[in-house]
Amino acid sequence: MPESSTGAPARRISRPVPLRESAYNAILDMIVSGELQPGQHLVENELAVTLGVSRQPVREALQWLKNDGWVDLRPGQGAFVHSPTVEEADQLLVVRGVLETESARLAAGRATPEDVAGLREICRRGVAAVDADDVPAMIAANAELHAAVTRMSGNDVLVDLVAQVDRRVSWYYGSVARRRGAQSWREHADLIEAIAAGDPARSADAMRHHTELTRQSYLEHSAERGTAATAADARSDEAI
Template identity: 40%
Template sequence: MDQQYGGDQARTIGGDHLALRDQVLSELRRRIVDGDYAQGERLTENRLAEDFGVSRNPVREALRVVETEGFVQILPRRGAVVATLDETAIRDLFAVRQQLETLAAGLAAERATEQDVARLRRLLEEASAATEAKDFDQVAELNSALHLAVIEISGNRWLTSLSAAMYHHVHWVFRLGAAQRAPHSWEEHIRVVDAIAAGDREAAAEAARLHVEAAATAALHPD
């Protein structure tokens, strides 16, 4: 009886621990992306544990994950600090985006169903409404949602796998300049979706390429 109770207790604690780590990870990542924790800001385990109302263990595990994702750097004598999006990091990100997104848009144009196109149109409508309302947190969420939807519609599982981690950083970069980029980004997205709806692979790939180039220019030269 005692042995069975102990086994159940161990499984329950283990499950809760993993869930707690994931919750801390999600919230830590969100606060970095949304700028609540600024680039270069020091993040101690004690401070984060207090911010999230948890022990240091799930914080320590979450910090390891965001370090591997590139959101945090561990520096000598300083510990964990929020990474800085310098010009090299931004250029590298957009170089990969251009390759992945042009391929994804072209494949999506070949493979999209009517339901897929309707899904993309709904995201465009929601993004338009969020832009009008100046809800730039929502605009950033919808920006990532649209790109990830195109990648999913492409039907290429390798693109989906490669893009999953990258789009946290895409969201981060977009959020920094969302107020300026949102109206232009929405118009560029319309061209991509229109080409996908028309089944025109070359036009979709070209619209995606031009969109990524415009986004890169805006990120590198915000003024």
Template identity: 45%
Template sequence: MSDGSAAWRPVSRPGPLRETVRETLEDMIVHGVLGAGERLREETMAERLQVSRQPIREALQHLAQDGFVDLRQGRGAYVHVPTRQEIDDVFQVRTVLEAQAARLAAQRITEPTLRELNEMYERGAAAAGGVDTRVLVDLNHSFHALIIRSAGNAVLTDVLAGLQKRIDWYFAVVAVKRAPSSWEQHEEILKALTDRDERRAAELMTDHVSQTGSAFAERFVPMA
């Protein structure tokens, strides 16, 4: 198990302990503190988070249900290694939904939200040459989330929210390499939204999400 000392801290946030532990471990998986294929030893994690093994065990069960952890009979828990099919499935769904979100946002986005999106773009573009994966992932997440919210479709928003942690996890693997071109594409999407060009916004978002999916698949999973 990687040390990641700065990320390991006692769990003390309010709420059910098992849920707090789950969120902590999920965040560490998403941001690579716990790497794909890594064994997750209950006793080690309990010691580092300063909790008993029971909430660790419960958290691992939930993370397994969500696809972040594999529980292997007699062998323990391991961070899940996504298959090429899983990656393709997630990005196929994401591409369709986010393209539609961009199309709807081009119709419905307000001027204050456009200003907010432009400010977010400026922050992201400034950070794109950096190596802080967490910052890059968070900015990317926020940019897309604002477009999705601007679409004004609650069902679409809820479905994408269910995929968001997995999307962040995949993006974190390629964030440093992908960020410069990603934010150039964000600029083009922002222009299409500003111009209220529904078709262009959808096309640009389709290409943008597809490129991220391809970059992740090539970097993270050996090609057959």
């Protein structure tokens, strides 16, 4: 450790997290949880009041969120929660499936009994969330289980790559969590048993099957939402 002019070891003073970073994380959490919906107008004054900060850190946070693809800034209109296209969601969910399938394969060869017990506890909480119709808890448990499997892979590069897409996957999953319901957690249970058995091929297959079903569910949901929107527009035109 370097020394100061007094001869004593230099000490770093820990700094509080900048307000713009706190605002960024808070707004992002509201987007991922569904509290702020795709396409929703984000009013700086309202967000500032909600977060208990001034408009400046909110404005800076919205710019960061725009840079990261979570928010759209429209000249003369303001900020809006990004509405992902079906194609961009599909591409990310395909990549997620590839990464997590490999994570599961590796995890099967490394998981300890304690690791497996942890996965079963997360699964238990996920099932309880489904029974209680608690969508935020479903989303949280789903993300926790997938992150735990990735950590068990022992591959730091995989952990970093999955972490990059994790929040966006949670965002997409939120729209189909209730639709996937108990079936998703039965698939998780199958995955856990494959990992517990130390079977890499079976674990990879279970994760591949699970992530593909989630992708298909999201695409079906998007198609239905698009059909409903088209029908609503048609009814509106007829009423004019």
